[in-house]
Amino acid sequence: MERIEHRACFGGWQDVYRHESKVLGCTMKFAVYLPPQAANGKLPVLYWLSGLTCSEQNFITKAGAQRYAAEHGVVIVAPDTSPRGEQVMDDDGYDLGQGAGFYLNATEQPWATHYRMFDYVADELPALVEAHFPVGDARAISGHSMGGHGALVVALRNPGRYRSVSAFSPIVAPSKVPWGEKAFGAYLGEDRQAWKQWDASELVRSATEKLPLLVDQGGDDEFLDTQLRPQLLQAAAVAAGHPLQLRMRPGYDHSYYFIASFIGEHIAHHAAALHGEAKVHAGVAHEPHDGCGRH
Amino acid sequence: MERIEHRACFGGWQDVYRHESKVLGCTMKFAVYLPPQAANGKLPVLYWLSGLTCSEQNFITKAGAQRYAAEHGVVIVAPDTSPRGEQVMDDDGYDLGQGAGFYLNATEQPWATHYRMFDYVADELPALVEAHFPVGDARAISGHSMGGHGALVVALRNPGRYRSVSAFSPIVAPSKVPWGEKAFGAYLGEDRQAWKQWDASELVRSATEKLPLLVDQGGDDEFLDTQLRPQLLQAAAVAAGHPLQLRMRPGYDHSYYFIASFIGEHIAHHAAALHGEAKVHAGVAHEPHDGCGRH
Numbered sequence: 029m030e031r032i033e034h035r036a037c038f039g040g041w042q043d044v045y046r047h048e049s050k051v052l053g054c055t056m057k058f059a060v061y062l063p064p065q066a067a068n069g070k071l072p073v074l075y076w077l078s079g080l081t082c083s084e085q086n087f088i089t090k091a092g093a094q095r096y097a098a099e100h101g102v103v104i105v106a107p108d109t110s111p112r113g114e115q116v117m118d119d120d121g122y123d124l125g126q127g128a129g130f131y132l133n134a135t136e137q138p139w140a141t142h143y144r145m146f147d148y149v150a151d152e153l154p155a156l157v158e159a160h161f162p163v164g165d166a167r168a169i170s171g172h173s174m175g176g177h178g179a180l181v182v183a184l185r186n187p188g189r190y191r192s193v194s195a196f197s198p199i200v201a202p203s204k205v206p207w208g209e210k211a212f213g214a215y216l217g218e219d220r221q222a223w224k225q226w227d228a229s230e231l232v233r234s235a236t237e238k239l240p241l242l243v244d245q246g247g248d249d250e251f252l253d254t255q256l257r258p259q260l261l262q263a264a265a266v267a268a269g270h271p272l273q274l275r276m277r278p279g280y281d282h283s284y285y286f287i288a289s290f291i292g293e294h295i296a297h298h299a300a301a302l303h304g305e306a307k308v309h310a311g312v313a314h315e316p317h318d319g320c321g322r323h
Numbered sequence: 324m325e326r327i328e329h330r331a332c333f334g335g336w337q338d339v340y341r342h343e344s345k346v347l348g349c350t351m352k353f354a355v356y357l358p359p360q361a362a363n364g365k366l367p368v369l370y371w372l373s374g375l376t377c378s379e380q381n382f383i384t385k386a387g388a389q390r391y392a393a394e395h396g397v398v399i400v401a402p403d404t405s406p407r408g409e410q411v412m413d414d415d416g417y418d419l420g421q422g423a424g425f426y427l428n429a430t431e432q433p434w435a436t437h438y439r440m441f442d443y444v445a446d447e448l449p450a451l452v453e454a455h456f457p458v459g460d461a462r463a464i465s466g467h468s469m470g471g472h473g474a475l476v477v478a479l480r481n482p483g484r485y486r487s488v489s490a491f492s493p494i495v496a497p498s499k500v501p502w503g504e505k506a507f508g509a510y511l512g513e514d515r516q517a518w519k520q521w522d523a524s525e526l527v528r529s530a531t532e533k534l535p536l537l538v539d540q541g542g543d544d545e546f547l548d549t550q551l552r553p554q555l556l557q558a559a560a561v562a563a564g565h566p567l568q569l570r571m572r573p574g575y576d577h578s579y580y581f582i583a584s585f586i587g588e589h590i591a592h593h594a595a596a597l598h599g600e601a602k603v604h605a606g607v608a609h610e611p612h613d614g615c616g617r618h
Contacts, residue, residue: 092390289390
């Protein structure tokens with residue numbers, strides 16, 4: 029693992045690392061923001077998954093999240109959106125192949141060899157992060173658009189792994205919209221039954237852990253009615269009794285100006301879940317006891 | 324004048340306009356952030372001048388300034404950094420020609436025809452902005468690197484025009500550093516006497532208006548000792564008795580991560596100067612009087 033960027037930011041450090049991913053079979057980059065509090069001990073960590081065409085750079089340069097991460101003492105890890113490199117299959121479309129990994133494990137060739145972003149994001153990357161940075165096991169996950177889909181799916185498929193989950197303008201029902209149909213058809217094949225395990229609106233129906241979902245959606249998002257359709261998640265959540273807070277934001281579009289406007293609220297939401305649990309632990313640790321080992 | 328971008332951001336609007344500049348003889352773009360308070364009346368305006376290679380996009384996508392502008396009720400206008408277009412002279416270097424206008428009026432051909440960024444920023448653009456947007460005549464100016472030089476020079480050359488001025492990592496003495504020597508040699512010719520009127524460290528010696536200068540400078544800026552040399556401005560300001568607050572920021576580099584970290588403090592500084600004066604006016608307007616026209 030090699031550090032390739034290191035920049036002071038809001039009293040902490042915005043870094044970028046390069047490493048060899050075993051799961052993906054290629055060199056990957058990911059960004060880590062270490063707030064000032066990281067100098068003093070382990071912190072909780074928020075994983076951010078970006079959308080179509082993005083790399084690890086978009087979120088760290090455009091969202092303005094570091095200010096809030098520094099305020100709340102949260103590490104933010106932002107991976108790339110797909111496997112990368114000349115040996116990795118690609119496609120001419122912006123919505124398939126490199127930059128469009130959809131946070132799933134592909135089963136169909138030629139994609140299945142490298143396209144295992146689900147395993148990367150849910151397992152390999154957290155193991156790497158937890159081994160090399162001052163973070164504990166308090167994890168949260170969020171993302172935008174394709175990455176909002178990723179955050180919801182990764183959290184719903186890994187009960188107990190994340191303390192909170194949120195999404196901006198997520199593709200909530202990829203099985204039913206053009207972006208998802210194209211990607212799932214290529215990565216997973218034509219059996220639509222197999223798609224359901226990668227579709228948040230399907231997963232929510234059988235989720236055993238009722239982790240509350242926080243979703244912000246711009247009312248003037250150019251993809252709202254064609255690709256995003258948050259009402260599909262809402263209907264599924266209502267039917268399943270799964271807690272969902274869907275906040276429509278009139279006037280906002282699909283851009284980083286929307287994310288920047290509300291990322292502070294999302295980080296506060298995650299910090300409450302992440303530190304809340306930490307405070308319970310701290311409370312237990314500081315419970316008065318008689319000091320003579322009678323427990 | 325045509326609006327080409329319109330995006331909701333922190334309750335206001337991040338817009339981009341295109342217009343024909345008479346001064347520059349080409350089509351120009353500039354960005355305007357209108358905070359929520361712009362719906363209710365005239366606001367003060369902060370002009371932001373960007374650095375080498377930048378367009379009107381860099382600041383609005385990377386600085387995170389909209390949050391603070393919305394907090395303080397300040398409009399932010401960010402122009403491009405040079406004249407643009409196929410008919411406009413250019414150079415292969417990133418530090419001369421398009422993207423590198425240096426906020427001066429060129430006197431040497433082939434540059435003099437279009438390169439009049441000083442007149443554009445100080446006169447044509449404010450006149451356009453004040454005619455088309457809900458802004459009054461309370462103006463502030465700031466910028467980064469080449470744009471920090473621009474902000475200092477434009478303010479020092481226009482006493483009474485700006486209520487406050489600040490800069491991030493400015494080129495404080497362009498006459499004495501490679502970036503400035505190359506640009507001034509091309510735009511202004513080889514007579515170094517003529518360069519002094521475009522050099523903040525020279526202008527400060529004879530400034531009639533003692534407008535306080537606020538400068539933030541990263542201590543690990545890769546251009547600190549070669550191109551920026553803030554101690555030259557500091558020495559000139561001390562000699563002239565010109566108020567200067569130079570804040571060295573250990574660890575920070577020349578990037579937008581540095582700007583993002585401290586732009587909130589700069590906007591608060593400008594807002595205090597801009598609204599402070601406005602409040603004095605308001606106080607005068609609301610002075611009790613006897614209502615019978617005896618004034």
